[in-house]
């Protein structure tokens with residue numbers, strides 16, 4: 389099928405996400421390999437966003453593809469809920485080994501949203517409380533309940549949703565500030581949170597969900613002391629802590645899971661994306677021993693036809709093996725240092741850069757249109773400059789997410805230093821154009 393027919397048929401017969409489909413200009417992709425995407429006409433793009441911040445091991449890894457084929461050859465694609473299979477046994481054990489000592493039990497889903505959706509149910513059933521706290525600058529999924537859990541503006545067209553979701557400010561709000569230093573920000577944010585808990589009634593609150601490192605809403609690593617303080621505050625009121633590691637997990641931040649940076653143990657960790665590096669759909673809710681014990685004795689009122697699908701579980705096992713063999717978490721940490729250096733270099737050079745943040749290979753650059761720090765596009769909006777930037781990246785062979793006044797820097801964790809420098813050289817040349825055409829001097 390030629391490229392234009394492919395685009396026409398996709399537009400004619402399928403709907404695209406988060407957009408009016410008629411306005412979408414789909415990117416034609418025929419093949420992917422390592423850190424590259426290839427269009428049918430042979431154009432090569434650096435995947436500077438790991439698809440949806442998810443292809444952590446890189447595209448089309450031969451060992452994972454071989455494991456997937458072996459699972460097909462084994463003629464076991466079974467996912468009957470009450471079955472025992474080798475892929476289920478193996479992945480359950482691998483995840484128990486990767487998680488902190490208090491977490492040894494997983495419930496498998498098909499996506500990150502479903503992992504959070506089931507976590508909402510689990511914390512309510514476990515605690516007998518119904519309210520859930522989450523933060524405004526968060527995304528937790530596009531199902532009905534996870535849209536209400538989400539704080540960012542994608543929630544708004546989905547309202548009103550089901551009751552019981554209470555949103556609070558992040559330690560790093562969009563404009564408001566809790567202080568100057570990490571210590572001050574942590575102290576003030578947690579004081580504010582404790583007051584919110586008081587108003588809401590602690591005995592009504594089952595859990596607080598956080599993206600351990602906020603992803604699409606800014607790549608915001610928590611200030612020093614925040615996670616430890618939050619853990620203690622939630623414990624004080626018997627509120628469970630759920631870390632959504634759908635985007636931040638599986639090495640993205642330079643640790644296997646982002647909560648490891650603070651040495652805390654969550655009550656539930658939700659995962660997806662990097663779990664299979666997007667080779668097949670899979671998510672999981674990984675629960676602490678006390679919650680697992682509850683569901684040994686009480687029914688977990690949840691299920692999916694494709695729970696524990698053998699192909700997805702075998703894929704995830706192979707992905708985890710590759711991550712270990714190729715030391716990709718260590719590479720993420722090492723390449724994160726290179727990314728920081730490049731971000732500092734570009735910030736020095738380009739007046740249009742407002743701020744550049746990264747933790748491991750999780751990065752974002754915010755742009756400004758003048759020296760007063762006015763953002764290059766408004767909150768939840770776009771601008772001619774940001775549209776132009778997206779076009780420049782595509783023309784120059786770099787795929788990444790351009791959102792509001794920012795863009796993402798999230799390559800696969802297998803990227804080499806030379807490749808990372810090539811990506812930043814493209815970013816550099818695109819920002820030259822933005823400086824010249826859009827920065828108001």
Ligand SMILES: Cc1ncc(COP(=O)(O)O)c(C=O)c1O
Nearest residue numbers: 499500501527528529634635660
């Ligand atoms: C932090 C976070 N949680 C949950 C989700 C939802 O995952 P999925 O798209 O697999 O449903 C996402 C997706 O981007 C995410 O970034």
